[in-house]
Amino acid sequence: MSFTEQKNTLLQQVIQAWTRLQEQQPLVQCITNSVATNYAANILLAAGASPAMIDNPFEAESFANVTSALSINLGTPTTEQMQAMLISAQTVDHKNTPWVLDPVGYGPVLKWRSSMVDQLLAFKPSVIRGNASEISALAGKQVQAKGVDSTISSHTVYRQAQCLLVHSECIAISGEADFILSRELGLVIQVNGGSYLQPKVTATGCALGALIAAYSAVTTPTIAALAAHLHFAIAGKLAYEKIASVGSFNVVFMDYIHTLNSEMLLQYADFQLISL
């Protein structure tokens, strides 16, 4: 199959995943940070999923047993959330429920969370997503980051990330262009679009991780990552065409997350395939 044929197939699978998301409205357990919790829940609702921010250790097992997908984000962990992450990840791993790991701030400065991420890898996340600094650090490189923001380009990192495919079927790196590494397909997908304003809205990366989890309830890890990245890239591009400052951008971005449909996916999806 040529790259052109494969691209068409992938886009059809993305549209199918979007349609299923609307039909099934899957339940998504999110253990996320204090900055992202409201925003990620609103993104999931706008996109068609059912978020539940269950992040205490006392209900983590019973809830992970019923959820359709799990999203774990290390942004501002508490001791109780850390316990909930371990319990929930172990539970969904046993049940073969898909889950997404977002190792926010991974690196030598933030050791507590980085050590938890190392433990969580044992529960085989369906997708690992992060910015270039986080993914590069996770791939064992010595990286400079600026707090929880990346200081390097996603273009320079995606080849480093190949070694992470031993932990997960799919690695998704966000940046000016996004890169999705797929073990299943043996290739890299570059997703273009979005807007330079997107990193000016906090928690967009965190909400993207939650949306990948939502899609993973209705499709494969690679298609889930691709669908969520396209969903964000198209909404970001269209919002930016209408509006140029960050407060209004965020409102219109949420509008487009909600109104995106298969026609818009067909018209605006901008991605290309790269050999691994």
Next chain:
Amino acid sequence: MSFTEQKNTLLQQVIQAWTRLQEQQPLVQCITNSVATNYAANILLAAGASPAMIDNPFEAESFANVTSALSINLGTPTTEQMQAMLISAQTVDHKNTPWVLDPVGYGPVLKWRSSMVDQLLAFKPSVIRGNASEISALAGKQVQAKGVDSTISSHTVYRQAQCLLVHSECIAISGEADFILSRELGLVIQVNGGSYLQPKVTATGCALGALIAAYSAVTTPTIAALAAHLHFAIAGKLAYEKIASVGSFNVVFMDYIHTLNSEMLLQYADFQLISL
């Protein structure tokens, strides 16, 4: 008094409550979830009240002693918040300060919070509010919920909820139509309006609970529940008439929460009375 006369009396009492809310700007202590905390505070400010999100056990008693109302919401509890809930509920019960209980996620999957809700009932909440699944589970029915979202209709639940009037003067059930059961009046009030986009914005139910608490500082539990539900239903209806996607809807909804006045209450209040 006929239902028509009683409706007019209730609407006058709602308008009086709204006026008092603007004049007194009552202090409302909220112990709420991480998704709702910013949103509920903004709803209370926009509506005219003074929110204070004091949710630690070390200040719970002293603050509950000075607050004009208390709102407790079980969305994403931590151990410290659970302790604060017990202390604050006990304190306001002793002082006869009104308080609202929102048993988010009540049911067999989420046992930790459900057991806390059972304990909190001993402190006689002025109003219990929840979605249909939560209220049905609290009434002892075997219910399917989807995470923290309801899977059943408020229409089918309000008769089940009658047994809960032993715990509270008022039970408020939100859904496509809202139902308010009043022990004081011995009847059910059905509130119509709102928009199908309202459940697409996270934490609207939680913020509604906080607004009932705010109104309960200036009126009876039944009028407080009715006023808060009308406030939300009218703002939701008017926002939806202007705007059709979820990001912009949420902005305009907040605008109408702030600009609602007695004329709008008179013009748009849509509710009917049903015998218990």
Next chain:
Amino acid sequence: MSFTEQKNTLLQQVIQAWTRLQEQQPLVQCITNSVATNYAANILLAAGASPAMIDNPFEAESFANVTSALSINLGTPTTEQMQAMLISAQTVDHKNTPWVLDPVGYGPVLKWRSSMVDQLLAFKPSVIRGNASEISALAGKQVQAKGVDSTISSHTVYRQAQCLLVHSECIAISGEADFILSRELGLVIQVNGGSYLQPKVTATGCALGALIAAYSAVTTPTIAALAAHLHFAIAGKLAYEKIASVGSFNVVFMDYIHTLNSEMLLQYADFQLISL
């Protein structure tokens, strides 16, 4: 130097600080409350800084060692955040990294946080900012507050606050007019502007404290406080000229926080100097 000359010098320093903020995008560690965390991060991003909400005690020291500024806010503390505050404040004090203390709710009702504020003063905050009730209570006066909102005017408080200059180089009091006391300059700066809608949006004071911290990474404490207050006052004034209800105001306010530039500072800065 006359007050008029001094005003011009201060405004030039503010413009220089704003320019440096855009160039350096300093990393700002925020330990803040659950209401403010998303909002403060968005304000910092919109204004040009890099927020990182690292608030756990296990990473507090290593992160405070690399941050360019620290913002500590006592709105809704947890035990773990309290530990993180002490560790981070001690760390930045050792490194001479600037930091801002926002003693939300300081006073006799909320003893736990007030006692923590008293301890934190030992680590010499670069700026202490709060509303009139908080600053008055911190200055040892017997004050009535309404929850976390002020019940007294900033005009009556700024002279009381002079005694606090033993703890900090700069005291910033927000209210209808804002007052900034500078030990370095030996005077008081009154900042006018803003909108009556600003206190109707929750966490604006908390976000202002975070923005002072961001500016303090690139200038002196006094100029940092003045720059952040002018940034807010101008954005608030311009937003209110466009829009009159609270949901839309908040969106446009964020737009102006992002689009403010040196021309707007020159045109709209409204402040005056008062002898201490």
